[in-house]
Amino acid sequence: MIITTEETQHAPMIEALLDTAFGPERHTKTAYRLREGVDPIPELCLVALDHDEHGNETLEGTIRYWPVVIGNGTPALLLGPIAVSERWQGGGLGSKLIRMTLNKAAMAGHRIVLLVGDAPYYARFGFSRQLTLGLQLPGPVDLDRFLGLELVPGGMDGVTGMVGRGPISDRAAEVPLPSPTDRRAESRIWLARPA
Numbered sequence: 127m128i129i130t131t132e133e134t135q136h137a138p139m140i141e142a143l144l145d146t147a148f149g150p151e152r153h154t155k156t157a158y159r160l161r162e163g164v165d166p167i168p169e170l171c172l173v174a175l176d177h178d179e180h181g182n183e184t185l186e187g188t189i190r191y192w193p194v195v196i197g198n199g200t201p202a203l204l205l206g207p208i209a210v211s212e213r214w215q216g217g218g219l220g221s222k223l224i225r226m227t228l229n230k231a232a233m234a235g236h237r238i239v240l241l242v243g244d245a246p247y248y249a250r251f252g253f254s255r256q257l258t259l260g261l262q263l264p265g266p267v268d269l270d271r272f273l274g275l276e277l278v279p280g281g282m283d284g285v286t287g288m289v290g291r292g293p294i295s296d297r298a299a300e301v302p303l304p305s306p307t308d309r310r311a312e313s314r315i316w317l318a319r320p321a
Contacts, residue, residue: 127186129187129226132171132190136173136175136185139173140173140185140188143211144209155265157204157207157263160263160264160289161192163291164292167191167192169230170227171188171190172188173187174188174219174223186211186214187214187223188208189223190205191203191231193292193293196238196286196288196290197285197287200238200285201236202239203236203239204239204240205240210223231277232278239277240258240274242267242268242273245271251275252276257276258273261286262289264290
């Protein structure tokens, strides 16, 4: 298996995996409304690829990040969705995707990451509900699942307000991704197939 930057041709496989993991009603959730019309951050969108017994490429995992703005303009990242195929669940692939992308985000100078997810799972990466107590989301959400992470110590000091969408894309219907020939920022990790 390899972990590499998401490319345009992966989109149908990603949507199928997300439908399997979260169901088609996922598009009605508040986090999805924050993504509408906004391009994801290409260098932080990774896929885990493998091959089936016939040599066909299979998507085993995906993670994406989106730009958001807090209050009067504090930039942040919105992590999600992240999904792993059933055969790789419990094998550490999701954790690897999260750790890789958080490291990439920190190296790129991002300071804050937000998400809506399972607090006990995301606590191992440093996410906390405490960091989002002064923030609001523009729609219904279980606030115990609204978590934040500082990539820079003190990155959320004094940050309060409503979380809004990041820059609206001129190409809202498209997801711009690196071309197959642009491999400068690509990360390739080889993983052994689970037993």
